[in-house]
Amino acid sequence: MRRLSPSRAVLLVARREFLGKVRTRSFLIGTVVIVAVLAGYVLLQAVLFDQSNRSTVGLSGQSTVLAEPLRETARQFGREVATTDVTDPAAAEEQVRKGDLDVLITGAPDALRVVVKENLNSALQNALDTIVRQQVLNAQLAEADLDPNVVAAKMAAAKVTVVALEPEDSQQGQRLAIGLVIAALLYYSLLVYGTMVAQGVVEEKSSRVVEILLATLRPWQLLLGKVMGLGAVGLLQLVLIGGIGLVLSSTTGVIDLTGVASGALATGVLWYLLGFFLYATIFAAAASLVSRQEELQSVVTPISTVIIIAFVVGINLLIQDPSGTTVTVLSMLPPFAPILMPGRMAIGVAPLWQVLLAVVLAIGAVAAITWLGGRIYSNAVLRTGSRVKLRDALR
Amino acid sequence: MWWDTAVRPHSMPPVRRIARGVTNQEESTVAQGVLEIDRISKRYGEVVALRDMTFEVRAGELFGFVGSNGAGKTTAMRIALGVLAADSGEVRWNGAPITFETRRRIGYMPEERGLYPKMKVLEQLVYLAELHGLTTNDAHRSAENWIARLGVRDRRNDEVQKLSLGNQQRVQLAAALVHEPDVLVLDEPFSGLDPVAVDVMSQVLREKASAGVPVVFSSHQLDLVERLCDRIGIVRSGAMVACGTVDELRAGGETRLVVDAPGAANGWAADVPGVRVVETRGTRTTLELTADADDQAVLHAALATGPVREFSRQRPSLTELFRNVVTEEETA
Known part of the structure; x- marks a missing residue:
């Protein structure tokens, strides 16, 4: 007699679920669309960032010597400047009119004439004013027989000391963005692939193929294989999207905390595994109570709602204050932890004890839910016809 | 033979015994x-x-x-x-x-x-x-x-x-x-x-x-x-x-006979013991015999009325057997 080991049984089921989904057009298109949207967003950010912070300045005649000081001074005022030497001021003025050049500078260093299309960017204005004043100052210092460089060095050394009572993390904005993106990715993955498990369970029930399968498989083998197979599809998509997003955003310079982002993706993957086992088992158990796709919505909605609330409410709380009491407590509770905790970890506001507590609680919940959900599934999956009452399924 | 079993539920009234054997x-x-x-x-x-x-x-x-x-x-x-x-x-x-x-x-x-x-x-x-x-x-x-x-x-x-x-x-x-x-x-x-x-x-x-x-x-x-x-x-x-x-x-059920005796009057077979007339269609009569009835007595009775064109034993189909079993159960 040929034997089928339980592990091979589970793997066969998982392989069918995985290949069945990965080879579909909808998976391919779905992934490409999400990656494209993400890439588009990152590139848009990069372009906007670039445009809003960079000015192209044309320098003509004597003013060409200002190229280097202008770039440096402008940077101090928070503005990137690209300079080009201009030989034909008239043609250059035409370029300013068309928008190819932002600024055209002509004249002697101490009496500059600045041509712009509409108005001069204030940072650039400040930079130019500073340069012109510096030129005048240098000339005066030279007349008074002082070395302009010594004066400049002394001036540079004179600084105020700032004492911040609650110092702002300069990386806070980026960290928050990374945290929100990872929370959004987990929200999407848990919801989409959890629902997919529910649909798969009902498909097997409504097509009655479950009767053939359970003549050769134990219910837990079918359930575990399904959860593992579809979970792997979700994981693949999460890693693909997250990885491409990471590479794009760091190469385009939209984020420079590549380490934080990679770490967030890694913890995101771990939280996905915990969250998926938790939610997929609940989805499967709920779906096993009904026999037709039309009835599925009614049992799945309460579960989706919890995920949606975790995301929508959680995101708002995270943006307001990622260390707030409500979001801190929520991020440790199993139903919300898989979405909120990786977000808080990326933002850098989750102390180790909170993370560990959340993980322990989540593992405990997974164990309890697997037991309970497995029981409901085993009892209900062969009962076709009207909706099985939860009470009957638990007997 | 080991498979000759008539399985009868204890809780139900006795039904016709179709086959004999051990449980x-x-x-x-x-x-x-x-x-x-x-x-x-x-x-x-x-x-x-x-x-x-x-x-x-x-x-x-x-x-x-x-x-x-x-x-x-x-x-x-x-x-x-x-x-x-x-x-x-x-x-x-x-x-x-x-x-x-x-x-x-x-x-x-x-x-x-x-x-x-x-x-x-x-x-x-x-x-x-x-x-x-x-x-x-x-x-x-x-x-x-x-x-x-x-x-x-x-x-x-x-x-x-x-x-x-x-x-x-x-x-x-x-x-x-x-x-x-x-x-x-x-x-x-x-x-x-x-x-x-x-x-x-x-x-x-x-x-x-x-x-x-x-x-x-x-x-x-x-x-x-x-x-x-x-x-x-x-x-x-x-x-x-x-x-x-x-x-x-x-086996064990009633036997059915179809007799075509053109000269016979209605009720010609009524006197043979264990015989019941099921149907008369034209000159053909369908009879149902209990297990102990003698089909040769039926043949004699038929011949006594004149010529006999057909004398055949009708084997019930599974459909008929099924119907018998099921309806008997229902009326029982």
Whole structure:
């Protein structure tokens, strides 16, 4: 007699679920669309960032010597400047009119004439004013027989000391963005692939193929294989999207905390595994109570709602204050932890004890839910016809 | 003979005894290649689905399972497959209580057909074969073999839902056969098949039985069951009320005679003991004789009226037997 080991049984089921989904057009298109949207967003950010912070300045005649000081001074005022030497001021003025050049500078260093299309960017204005004043100052210092460089060095050394009572993390904005993106990715993955498990369970029930399968498989083998197979599809998509997003955003310079982002993706993957086992088992158990796709919505909605609330409410709380009491407590509770905790970890506001507590609680919940959900599934999956009452399924 | 059993539920009034014999659990406890259903009972709440259902299917035997809708055929089969638990009773294979591992060796065709609608025919069969313990190579070989055998080879890479119902049925049978099972349990395998497919299906089942596989199937097509099956079990209200070969089912019942005596007046046979006139059509009379009535006395009575053109014994078909058993039960 040929034997089928339980592990091979589970793997066969998982392989069918995985290949069945990965080879579909909808998976391919779905992934490409999400990656494209993400890439588009990152590139848009990069372009906007670039445009809003960079000015192209044309320098003509004597003013060409200002190229280097202008770039440096402008940077101090928070503005990137690209300079080009201009030989034909008239043609250059035409370029300013068309928008190819932002600024055209002509004249002697101490009496500059600045041509712009509409108005001069204030940072650039400040930079130019500073340069012109510096030129005048240098000339005066030279007349008074002082070395302009010594004066400049002394001036540079004179600084105020700032004492911040609650110092702002300069990386806070980026960290928050990374945290929100990872929370959004987990929200999407848990919801989409959890629902997919529910649909798969009902498909097997409504097509009655479950009767053939359970003549050769134990219910837990079918359930575990399904959860593992579809979970792997979700994981693949999460890693693909997250990885491409990471590479794009760091190469385009939209984020420079590549380490934080990679770490967030890694913890995101771990939280996905915990969250998926938790939610997929609940989805499967709920779906096993009904026999037709039309009835599925009614049992799945309460579960989706919890995920949606975790995301929508959680995101708002995270943006307001990622260390707030409500979001801190929520991020440790199993139903919300898989979405909120990786977000808080990326933002850098989750102390180790909170993370560990959340993980322990989540593992405990997974164990309890697997037991309970497995029981409901085993009892209900062969009962076709009207909706099985939860009470009957638990007997 | 060990299979000459008339299984009568204790709780029901006595019915016509169709066959004689001992109860099976006395003699066949170590039978080889035998699927035994032994006093299985099942209730759904207040509804009794099966009461002490007992029968067995032996190696190389085609067993037809007939009964009205809701008689309990499907419940009995699902219990045999372990997809449903019995309240009491036992299913045995080769004399030992059936286990999960031995159940894997059963080929099963559920009443409500079950295949993944969006999976391709070949992939689906390979998958099911692997789930029953075949290696990937063996699974492929067997799937290809049955696809060809059942005439759905050109549809092997189509999704099941794109096939006609008849072809889906063929794939369903292939799904039951693809792991080369030791036992076949088929619920209504012939429903919805065209005559060609019925022939293919019959041939395959016959072949499997000849190869030593016990085959049990349910059907409402009684002429087909009569033609195909070695033994037949008639189920009513969750119990086996008659079980045996068609001849055994016929034996012991009333004999019917058709007599064509053109010169006879009405009531010519009324005086023969144990004879009842069932029908008179033209010059032909159909008579029903009790078991102890003498058909030669009927012939003499007929000859006394003049010439006799026809004198024949009418063998009841399975349909008639079935109707008798079921209606007797209902009126009892």
